[in-house]
Amino acid sequence: MIVETTTGRVRGTEGTFYGIPYATAKRLESPVKPKPWTGVRDALEPGPAAPQPPSRLEHALGPMPLPQSEDCLSLNVFTPSTAGSRPVLVWIHGGGFSSGCGGQVWYTGTRLAREADVVVVTLNYRLGALGFLSAPGVPPNLGLADQLAALEWVRDTIAAFGGNPADVTLGGQSAGAHSTLALWSAPRARGLVKRIALQSAPVGMRPSIRDEAEQNALLLQQELGEDIRTAPTARLLEAQLRVAAKTAKPGSLEPPFQLVADDDLVAKDLIEAAPEGPALISWTKDELRAFVPDAPQETVDAANSVFVSDKLAEKLDAFVYRFDWAAPGNPFRACHCIDLPFLFGTHDVWDAPMLEGAPKGLETEPGLREVWAAFLHGKRPSPTWEAIRPMRP
Numbered sequence: 392m393i394v395e396t397t398t399g400r401v402r403g404t405e406g407t408f409y410g411i412p413y414a415t416a417k418r419l420e421s422p423v424k425p426k427p428w429t430g431v432r433d434a435l436e437p438g439p440a441a442p443q444p445p446s447r448l449e450h451a452l453g454p455m456p457l458p459q460s461e462d463c464l465s466l467n468v469f470t471p472s473t474a475g476s477r478p479v480l481v482w483i484h485g486g487g488f489s490s491g492c493g494g495q496v497w498y499t500g501t502r503l504a505r506e507a508d509v510v511v512v513t514l515n516y517r518l519g520a521l522g523f524l525s526a527p528g529v530p531p532n533l534g535l536a537d538q539l540a541a542l543e544w545v546r547d548t549i550a551a552f553g554g555n556p557a558d559v560t561l562g563g564q565s566a567g568a569h570s571t572l573a574l575w576s577a578p579r580a581r582g583l584v585k586r587i588a589l590q591s592a593p594v595g596m597r598p599s600i601r602d603e604a605e606q607n608a609l610l611l612q613q614e615l616g617e618d619i620r621t622a623p624t625a626r627l628l629e630a631q632l633r634v635a636a637k638t639a640k641p642g643s644l645e646p647p648f649q650l651v652a653d654d655d656l657v658a659k660d661l662i663e664a665a666p667e668g669p670a671l672i673s674w675t676k677d678e679l680r681a682f683v684p685d686a687p688q689e690t691v692d693a694a695n696s697v698f699v700s701d702k703l704a705e706k707l708d709a710f711v712y713r714f715d716w717a718a719p720g721n722p723f724r725a726c727h728c729i730d731l732p733f734l735f736g737t738h739d740v741w742d743a744p745m746l747e748g749a750p751k752g753l754e755t756e757p758g759l760r761e762v763w764a765a766f767l768h769g770k771r772p773s774p775t776w777e778a779i780r781p782m783r784p
Contacts, residue, residue: 437494485565
């Protein structure tokens, strides 16, 4: 199966195309379009993940053994057919702006694309200091600029994969949802997105201001002891971890390198800046347990205020639900990320402690995908599965 893109032809298999370059970038510089290639490029394997340390949620989600490279700006396309013109879901992975990968098997979009009759696009973007450091001479929010470049690629190319570039939903989970909300209000992204889907968006976590971000950049420089632009990647990641440890605040999940308010891609107040429009918003019943499995229930319930905003829901004309499913007897209960395998139907490729005790065959449970399918096709969801609790019709 060969498709013509704006930079060259790619070969996929059974509606799946992996590792397509959508941009390229030098360290701490803005992304630019990749150079065109001749002949046919195989798109059969995911591209490398952005450089990253182990996920801070590995104890709940399991390991993510992925090849890594600073040359990581690629995306993956899952389509039921290259003919036709279907709605498109562009998915931004989470990971606290410091870990994750769109090519992770968790996000295999084949089942979701087929059952919802949509084209699914997953992507990599720069993470940690390489994606969200803000310092003199370094553009802030480079990881978000990568995401914008992927959206521009979708606008220019997705029709060749059977997608409708005028019917794009931008969605994501956790940091990916926060990124989605930022781009929704960014003038440079206008016209690229028709609706948004926010899964466990940490809306209670404000973007950093420039002074805070530059202080963290200075601390990174001190920890590294050499030029950030030329330091070996491994040493840079080690220094990044030391900065995270030194800047950690009690009770806060905020990473040192994240969205920075720049009045360009990121507004100071993402809720206030959000324009009206259709949205799907959700969180899980026990978000905090992915981080602190044994936290008292009242602490878990209070922590959900980070993921819930009635003001945002009203402003966006959103369908809002809470995801309540938990594996029987599992201490993680309905924790942060527990809804991901239900959205993509990928339980069979997860090896996650949060899923221990779950019955086999859950990848075929359609309840959550039915909700997203309705929304992606511009309809109001009407969930029937008991794990989905509508909070605002």
